[in-house]
Amino acid sequence: MNYLAIITARCGSKGTHGKFLQDLVGRPMLAWSIEHALTCPAVTRTVVATDSDELAIMARLAGAEVPSLIPAALTKENASPEPILLYILDELAKKDGFKPDAVILLNPATPLRLPGRMTAAIWQFEAEMVDSLVSVCSTPAFFWKNPKKPQASHDISFRSRPQEIPESERMYRENGSITITRTTILQATKSLLGEKVSLFMMDERESQCIDSPALAKMAQEWSGEKGSVDLSTRRNPLEWMDAVVFDFDGVLTDNRVLVSQDGTEAVYCSRSDGMGFDILRKASIPAFIMSTETNPVVSARAAKLKLPVFQGIKDKGESLKALCLEKNYSLERIVFVGNDINDLPAMQLAGYPIAVADAMPVVRKAAWRVLKSPGGAGIVRELLETVLGITET
Helix, strand or coil: CCEEEEEEECCCCCCCHHHHHCECCCCEHHHHHHHHHHCCCCEEEEEEEECCHHHHHHHHHCCCECCCCCCHHHCCCCCCCHHHHHHHHHHHHHHHCCCCCEEEEECCCCCCCCCCHHHHHHHHHHHCCCCEEEEEEEECCCCEECCCCCEECCCCCCCCCHHHCCHHHCEEEEEEEEEEEEHHHHHHHCCCCCCCEEEEECCHHHHCCCCCCCHHHHHHHHHHHCCCCCHHHCCCHHHCCCEEEECCCCCCCCCCEEECCCCCEEECCCHHHHHHHHHHHHCCCCEEEECCCCCHHHHHHHHHHCCCEECCCCCHHHHHHHHHHHHCCCHHHEEEEECCHHHHHHHCCCCEEEECCCCCHHHHHHCCEECCCCCCCCHHHHHHHHHCCCCCC
16 A cells, blocks of 8 residues: 655644744654654655645755645644645645555654554554554543443452553543544545544553653653663663563574475574573573464474463564563563564564564664574574673573
């Protein structure tokens, strides 16, 4: 599919115009959303819809298109975004006949998105074959409605902790960061949301709006400050991490599979990883394997390495959250090693996402550190030496 990213930045929106131009760690706030769209391989064109000459100049300097300033009639304070999106679609169709399959609306008022977020959202949108996708964040809290006749959104017969509320009873709020809809749906219904909607989970930190006092601090962290710190100089990795989680295929293997005539599968692994996991155990560093596949070969290798393994995982992000909840780990203190797009949900939650050398380009881009070794070539030993700072048994 071909995608058009549209970022709306209206002067008519009170209290936000000036802020879009304000510096946020060395670049205008609007530029954060532009850069995120431009670095997404699936996005064909990135357009800023604005009625401001000043914002239009800045947007073009940042690499976005501004076909023309949007009419004043579309910029009123409480105007919905749909007429603006339809206007941009018409302008591009008249200008050069461009007709995207889907439109991605990015809200510059929530400028922080972890690397690879748009790619992961597009992957989910296509995989679930929905009309529209809306980004949300989980709100672990007990909700009630109708004060005169109180009704609980949760099971009041069992008073658990808010973070332990079952998924079926949990509430999710739209954070406005990413919305995707098929162009045909938008043009036919004049609405961003079709009948089949998918919810794309994002971190609470990414859902901070312009007025959040924590925004500048997080922007500073995400702009590379954390990546510039050499954690390997710290003598004890447990000072900054809780556990290491490894994908299996393409990380602990070289991504090849041998299939015999009776259907039995075998994979190529590195013997040096076995010693690497022994070193991790001696250093009291918890390690886990998390695999999308459910395969006896994964179980056999995990047993050989004496590692807990999670198989048949549909959403590694949710599984990582569950692991952290069970073990009382912090997501920000997790090292996650991956190689393919199904690892992105977990990598975007983990504080220290690592990619192997031959990982997919979008995965390498989302990583805090890219290893020199490809999958199945002793990546555990390299991780020990270059990231965890452990050079001997």
